[in-house]
Amino acid sequence: MGHAYVSVAGKPLMLSTKATALLAYLALQRAPQHREQLAELLWDTPDSLLNLRVELSRLRRADLNLFPNRQPLLELKATVDLDNWLKEAATVPEARLSEWLAVVGGLPLSGLEDLGSTSFREWLESQRWAITRDIEGAVSQVYQRFMRAQHHSAAQLIRSRAEGLGLELPSAAAPSLAAYLGLPAAPGSDFGKTADWHFERVAVQDQLSEVLWRARHAPQLVICDAHNSASVRELIGRAASRHHWYLLQLQASAQTSFERASLLLQLLPVLPVELQADALQLLSAAGPHSAEEDVIRVWTLVVRSQRPIIVMIHVLHQLTPWLLNSLRFALELSCPLTLVLSTALPGGQHGLGDDLSGLDLSRLHHLTLSSLSVQDVMDVLKERRSELGEAERRAYAARIVQQSDGWDVLAHALIEDGDDLFGSRMALPHRVSDVIMGELSHLPSELREMLARLGILHEPITPELSALLLGEGQKAEAYLSQAVHHRLLLNAGAEDTVSMPHLGYQASDLSSALHFASEPMRVALVGSLSSAERRSLRTRLAEYHARDHPRLAMHYAKRAGLNVLIGELSARLPKPLAVSAPEVLLALELPCCPAPPLGCSSWREQRTGNAYRVMVEFGHLHVFRNGVYGHSPLLRLLWPEVPAGTWRLLGRLDIYTAAQIHERPSPSYALGLRAGAAARVVFGSRALPPTQDGVEQQFGGALPLGRWFSLEGQGAGGPLELSVQALDVALTIAQFEWGGVALLPVIPTGFVKLGNKAKGSDWSHAVSPPISRSGLS
Numbered sequence: 001m002g003h004a005y006v007s008v009a010g011k012p013l014m015l016s017t018k019a020t021a022l023l024a025y026l027a028l029q030r031a032p033q034h035r036e037q038l039a040e041l042l043w044d045t046p047d048s049l050l051n052l053r054v055e056l057s058r059l060r061r062a063d064l065n066l067f068p069n070r071q072p073l074l075e076l077k078a079t080v081d082l083d084n085w086l087k088e089a090a091t092v093p094e095a096r097l098s099e100w101l102a103v104v105g106g107l108p109l110s111g112l113e114d115l116g117s118t119s120f121r122e123w124l125e126s127q128r129w130a131i132t133r134d135i136e137g138a139v140s141q142v143y144q145r146f147m148r149a150q151h152h153s154a155a156q157l158i159r160s161r162a163e164g165l166g167l168e169l170p171s172a173a174a175p176s177l178a179a180y181l182g183l184p185a186a187p188g189s190d191f192g193k194t195a196d197w198h199f200e201r202v203a204v205q206d207q208l209s210e211v212l213w214r215a216r217h218a219p220q221l222v223i224c225d226a227h228n229s230a231s232v233r234e235l236i237g238r239a240a241s242r243h244h245w246y247l248l249q250l251q252a253s254a255q256t257s258f259e260r261a262s263l264l265l266q267l268l269p270v271l272p273v274e275l276q277a278d279a280l281q282l283l284s285a286a287g288p289h290s291a292e293e294d295v296i297r298v299w300t301l302v303v304r305s306q307r308p309i310i311v312m313i314h315v316l317h318q319l320t321p322w323l324l325n326s327l328r329f330a331l332e333l334s335c336p337l338t339l340v341l342s343t344a345l346p347g348g349q350h351g352l353g354d355d356l357s358g359l360d361l362s363r364l365h366h367l368t369l370s371s372l373s374v375q376d377v378m379d380v381l382k383e384r385r386s387e388l389g390e391a392e393r394r395a396y397a398a399r400i401v402q403q404s405d406g407w408d409v410l411a412h413a414l415i416e417d418g419d420d421l422f423g424s425r426m427a428l429p430h431r432v433s434d435v436i437m438g439e440l441s442h443l444p445s446e447l448r449e450m451l452a453r454l455g456i457l458h459e460p461i462t463p464e465l466s467a468l469l470l471g472e473g474q475k476a477e478a479y480l481s482q483a484v485h486h487r488l489l490l491n492a493g494a495e496d497t498v499s500m501p502h503l504g505y506q507a508s509d510l511s512s513a514l515h516f517a518s519e520p521m522r523v524a525l526v527g528s529l530s531s532a533e534r535r536s537l538r539t540r541l542a543e544y545h546a547r548d549h550p551r552l553a554m555h556y557a558k559r560a561g562l563n564v565l566i567g568e569l570s571a572r573l574p575k576p577l578a579v580s581a582p583e584v585l586l587a588l589e590l591p592c593c594p595a596p597p598l599g600c601s602s603w604r605e606q607r608t609g610n611a612y613r614v615m616v617e618f619g620h621l622h623v624f625r626n627g628v629y630g631h632s633p634l635l636r637l638l639w640p641e642v643p644a645g646t647w648r649l650l651g652r653l654d655i656y657t658a659a660q661i662h663e664r665p666s667p668s669y670a671l672g673l674r675a676g677a678a679a680r681v682v683f684g685s686r687a688l689p690p691t692q693d694g695v696e697q698q699f700g701g702a703l704p705l706g707r708w709f710s711l712e713g714q715g716a717g718g719p720l721e722l723s724v725q726a727l728d729v730a731l732t733i734a735q736f737e738w739g740g741v742a743l744l745p746v747i748p749t750g751f752v753k754l755g756n757k758a759k760g761s762d763w764s765h766a767v768s769p770p771i772s773r774s775g776l777s
Contacts, residue, residue, distance in 0.1 A: 001081055001131065004109045013062065018042060019055050021112050021120075023066075026076035028127055033074055044117035082131060089138040094146070094154045098434055101161045104135055107258050126284055129261060136167050153413065153431045160409075160435045165251065197384065199376050199408055201235060203603065204369060208239040211365050212338060216308065219330055219337040222365045231408040232342055232369050236312055245308040245338070246270045252315045256322040263298060263311070271305050295325045299333060308336035315341060331363070370603055371406025373617045374398050374732070377415075384415055390595065395706040398654035398730040402624045405518050406605075406613065409435055428523045436524040443486070448525065450479045451488060455526040456537040458555065459631065460492050460513035468544055469537060480514070488521070489514040495634035496608035500722075501746045503606040503614055515611055519626045535560050593708035596620075596650055596734040599745035608635065612724070619745025621733040623724050632658060632668040637722045642675060644717035645739030649673075652708045657728035658685060667692050668725050670703055675738065676718025683711075708734075715739070 004020050006013050015023075021042060026033060039048035056067060067074050085103055092100045108131040112124055139162055146154040211220050224232050233249070240247040248266040250259060264283045268276055282297055302309060311330075313323060330339060377397035385393060403426055404411035413429045440448055453469045454461055470476040483489040492515035493508030516522040526534065538560035545553035546569065554569045599619020606614045610633035615622040623635065651671070658668030669684030679696040682688055683703045690697060703709060720738055724731060736744035 001085065001104055001108055001135065002110060004111050008064075013064075015062065016055065016058065017111065017115060018051075019059060021115050022052075022055060023076060023078070024080075024109060024112065025120075025123070026074060027078045027080050030077075031075070035072060035074060038074060040117065041120045041123075042116040082134065086134060086138050089141050092142060094151060097142075097154055097157060100142075101139075101158065104139070104161070104165060108132060108135075113257075122284060125257065125261065128258075129265060129283060132167075132261075132265065139167060153416070153429070156409070156412075157431050157434055160438050197380060198234065198238070199372060199380060199411070201369075201376065204235060204367065205239060205242075207365070207367065208235070209243065212239065212243045212245060212308075212310075214363070215338040216336045218363060219333055219335070219339065220363050220365060221327070221331060222338065222340045222367050224340060224342040224367045224369065232367075233312070234408070235369065236310065236340060240310050243308075245310050245336075247310045247312065249312045249314065250323075252313055252320065252323055256320055259320065259322060260294065260298065264301075267301060267305075270307055270309065271301065275301060275304055292325065295322065295329050299326065299330050302330070302337065303333050303335045306335060310338045310340060312340040312342060371605055371613065371615065372401055372404065372408060372411050373406075373603065373615065374401050374622065375598070375617060377401055377411060380415065391707060394595070394652075395654050398732070402626055402655055402728070402730040405520055405626055406624075407518075407520065410520055428520055428527075432520070433524040433527050436521055437528060440521075440525075447479050447482055448528070450476065451483060452525040452529050453533075453537060454489075455516065455522040456529075456534060456541065459552070460515060461489065462513050465541075465544075466514075468540060484514065487517055490517050490607075490609040490611075491515075492609040492611075492633070495636060496610050496612055497636045497638060498606055498608065498614050500637050500639045501616070501743070503604050503616065505606045505608055505614075507609045515609055517607070517611070519611065590704060590709040590711075593650060593710050595708060610635070616746045619734075621736075621744055621746065623729060623731040625724075625726060625729045627727045632725050632727045635724045639720040639722075639743055641718055642720045642741050642743075643739035644675075644715060647673070647675075647713055647715045647738040648735070649711045649733060649737075650708065650735040651711075651731065651733040653703045653705055653729075653731050655728055655730035656685065656703075656705065656726055658726065668727065670724065670726060670729060670731060672697075672721070672723035672725070673713075673715070674721045674723070676716045678716040678718075680721070680723070681713070 004024050006015055006020055006023055022038065025038070025041070035052060036049065039052040042048070043051045045051070059066060066076060081103065085100070088100060108128045109124060113121075115121075139158060143155055143158045143162070146152075146158065208222075211222055214220050237247060239245075248263065248270070250262050250266075252259065261283060264279050268279050271279055279301055282301070327339060327341075330337060374394070374397045377400050378393055381388065381393045381397055385396065388396065400411050400414050404414055410428070410432050413432050414426050417426070417429060437448075450470055454466060456469065457465060459465070466476065466480060470479075480489070484491070491507045491509070491511060492513045493511040496505070498505045529537075538556045539562060542553045542556035542560055542562055542565055545556065546565065550569045550572045554566060554573065557565045557569060604616045608614070611625055611627060612633075612635045613622075613624040614635070614637065615624070621637075623637075625635075653670050656670045667688045669682040669688060671684075672680045672682040674680035674695070679698050680692075681698050681700045683700045685702055688697055688699055700711075715738060717739060720743070722733070722736075733744055736742075
């Protein structure tokens with residue numbers, strides 16, 4: 001089911017490749033074979049019989065007395081791993097599902113590609129086809145069993161693993177051939193459906209619908225950003241089902257023969273009966289024809305089928321020449337065809353490069369799957385949590401979006417498991433960890449281990465800390481560079497600056513610190529370490545910080561159970577400053593405002609190096625950050641100059657947490673406003689220093705959680721800054737006006753003067769009665 005090997009009593013044996021091939025052939029043929037036939041099959045040389053006798057002698061010296069001496073026929077009655085694995089398909093429980101799926105990996109019988117005669121290589125291809133067919137049938141059987149039992153989390157795990165291997169799963173209504181092969185066999189089936197509900201993503205579905213309409217007349221190419229690959233696959237599957245297209249999925253592989261066989265295997269049930277024989281002939285052929293001829297023969301079958309087909313190619317590394325040639329050739333065909341290239345590689349690294357330079361740009365489409373928005377989740381919660389009122393549903397949706405990082409799979413799981421709607425942070429479900437680790441499985445194991453060790457850090461990843469956890473040397477530096485290249489780690493400066501209203505952002509090159517691009521990914525990676533490994537790394541960090549940062553050292557020491565060190569650090573922690581009177585916060589008594597109307601349906605998002613997500617959806621501005629520990633980085637949103645005058649703001653704060661574990665907790669606040677050289681007015685949970693980084697600050701008070709509020713004041717003119725400095729935050733600004741200029745809601749042309757009647761620009765009617773706030777400027 002992967003690399004070919006021989007074992008006795010569960011212990012692998014070190015045998016030659018020819019000996020492994022011999023035993024594999026006899027075990028799979030399950031019938032006696034003539035010595036002469038075996039010799040010609042495996043060696044194809046004049047002295048082939050002598051070579052066979054040598055291999056048999058080596059097997060006997062390895063205590064494998066499998067064949068009697070001078071016996072003309074050789075027969076081997078042995079069990080292959082596929083036999084036991086297939087037997088478990090009917091009864092494997094959910095508790096052992098991950099273990100059962102983990103057995104499947106890689107190209108069947110890999111390592112035997114370049115052996116023997118042409119006849120042996122043809123036999124090898126046919127066996128790979130048969131094994132892949134059996135694997136797909138078994139995985140489909142288990143998938144359908146869990147779907148019928150309403151175990152959707154187990155079904156999602158199976159689908160994610162199958163998609164990572166380039167396998168297809170059928171719907172319950174698919175015809176028998178497709179059910180056996182695990183392929184779509186009829187347009188209009190429920191192929192691609194993973195659960196009884198999903199996030200609609202209407203804008204993306206509309207874009208796909210237009211592409212499929214165009215593809216009825218000429219082939220179209222769609223390039224997808226697959227950082228959210230499980231969600232991309234689900235969306236493409238739903239689009240195929242809705243518009244009655246067949247969906248084939250390929251995993252780009254270094255083995256061209258595997259790519260070719262996978263495409264033909266999936267094409268078989270789509271073809272009319274009269275063309276299936278041609279496909280079978282191509283599948284078993286290993287003739288001397290050129291790669292170009294091979295591409296022509298395969299894609300000619302697609303044209304002759306005259307069926308509307310989507311071919312989705314999942315690219316983990318660069319495309320092979322065979323797939324590149326296939327793309328170029330297929331785009332020149334005359335048939336209903338859509339090619340979807342799904343890749344998580346940075347732009348330009350997927351191998352296309354100048355190969356698309358001559359393509360009609362009207363046939364090239366870039367599909368970016370946006371993060372889930374609050375409105376996406378609210379639409380689902382109307383049915384899933386119908387007992388909630390509008391205000392509770394809005395607060396819960398913000399929490400789901402913030403903690404899921406906008407990722408469909410995690411948001412789905414959190415909603416399914418979220419009985420405690422408004423409690424503490426939800427744990428990362430194990431099935432979601434499995435999906436995350438599956439999507440990282442193409443990375444080198446050493447790189448994944450390095451990232452897991454760095455995930456222990458609850459602070460920015462600096463060169464000193466990475467050397468402490470990984471060791472010094474060029475190898476660790478190379479892996480760090482690779483992680484940044486794949487956008488798993490991001491450059492994290494002291495602050496992030498985003499220009500409004502177009503969400504322009506440029507990461508700083510002045511800082512060497514790094515930050516994980518995703519908090520769920522960090523948690524999943526850390527979970528792959530053993531408890532002993534996690535304790536050891538936290539001990540190392542506690543001892544490293546003990547001298548200069550006792551509070552941070554205490555944090556790691558508690559998580560490592562270092563009681564002696566905890567006692568020593570407790571005596572060294574700085575004592576709280578004595579105050580003459582308790583600090584009194586200005587709790588703003590703001591009336592509850594009605595929910596504002598939604599603006600235009602445009603969507604944009606920008607992710608920063610410090611893990612802020614700045615999103616504009618339906619004209620509203622959202623700021624999310626999902627951080628558990630560490631410091632609170634500064635986010636500055638900058639607008640061009642505005643005139644002095646009255647400012648008004650309508651917003652809501654659903655989540656807000658400040659950093660707690662550093663010696664001097666960084667100043668944290670939920671919302672800051674400043675124009676020109678005036679003081680920054682900040683709203684948070686506690687009073688702040690009078691100045692920060694040379695900027696004068698005024699504390700405006702504590703904002704209410706979980707409801708809409710309205711603020712108003714007088715402000716100076718000049719460049720405008722809206723800032724946030726928080727560990728955890730979910731902030732929404734629906735309407736924002738400064739000196740008569742409407743900054744929010746955002747409309748496609750930027751910001752406009754109040755009074756213009758462009759859609760979404762005149763929102764003065766939605767602002768609640770102003771609150772008099774003297775002293776804010």
